[in-house]
Amino acid sequence: MSGILDNCQWPRCCESCELGERRNVVASIVAGILFFTGWWICFDAAAIFPDNSVFNHAYHTCGVISTVAFFMINSVSNGQIRGDTYTSGCLGQTGARVWLFIGFLLAFGSLIAASWILFGFYVVPHEPNDWPGIAIFLQNAFIFFGGLVFKFGRTEDLWG
Template sequence: MAGFLDNFRWPEFECIDWGESRNAVASIVAGVLFFTGWWIIIDAAVVYSKNGELNPAFHTCGVMSTVAFFMINAVSNGQVRGDGYSDGCLGRTGARIWLFVGFMLMFGSLIASMWILFGAYVVLKVNVYPGLAVFFQNALIFFSSLIYKFGRTEELWA
């Protein structure tokens, strides 16, 4: 059972040459996901702010997730691997620490948004859309960060 997918081949899309445009495609998809996440939370903030159903403190998760997005994508893959990168603060080790802190902020924001969804909305049996908006904002920013960071690597597209 250990190698049952070894001979599986993904379908080839001959009409699209991914090699030339993988950076553009990854950037566009990541941008659309990032925009959609913020659009959802802005919509919830506008609709549910007057009723007091969306606590303004719940926006902290999205802000921290956005900061983590920029932290993760500020470090190139070459800096993490150490390909000719020895300058800067701590060199390759500093880049890895920066990336680790960025991922920890991202995961922390995603977990906190789940906590907000279930703790403040699902358990209390109130309108869950504001909690879903907080969660989907953070989930979409998380996925946009992953797509932008790893979708631009050549090894995944080859």
């Protein structure tokens, strides 16, 4: 049985979008903009609702954990995960894989916690101001997608 998507093709406009050597630069800029936008949204909600009654400032913990996960995910290269470049150290390739796995666990966990904050404390009780919950969720979503763009949008072929 032939694949259903065998005859599907990308639009013609995408053929001229070859980034080549600028791929790492574009991925880094896009990831930085996503990371910045996430924190900017959270700062906006904290500035609009400075008191703890509407916006509990303990909810910033999700963004901090998401930021730590961003750095953990991007601190190991794909070569270290494959075992091409990292052969020594206290744990070697296994340690790099465990580090990446824990980073992804923290990233997914903070995104799930942000959605729990949004729905558990703002949407379901029907608070009059939903913006703090939306801001916390958007912050973590932007940081999460920024981390994915920075990890998988770059190529290591251009480094050496």
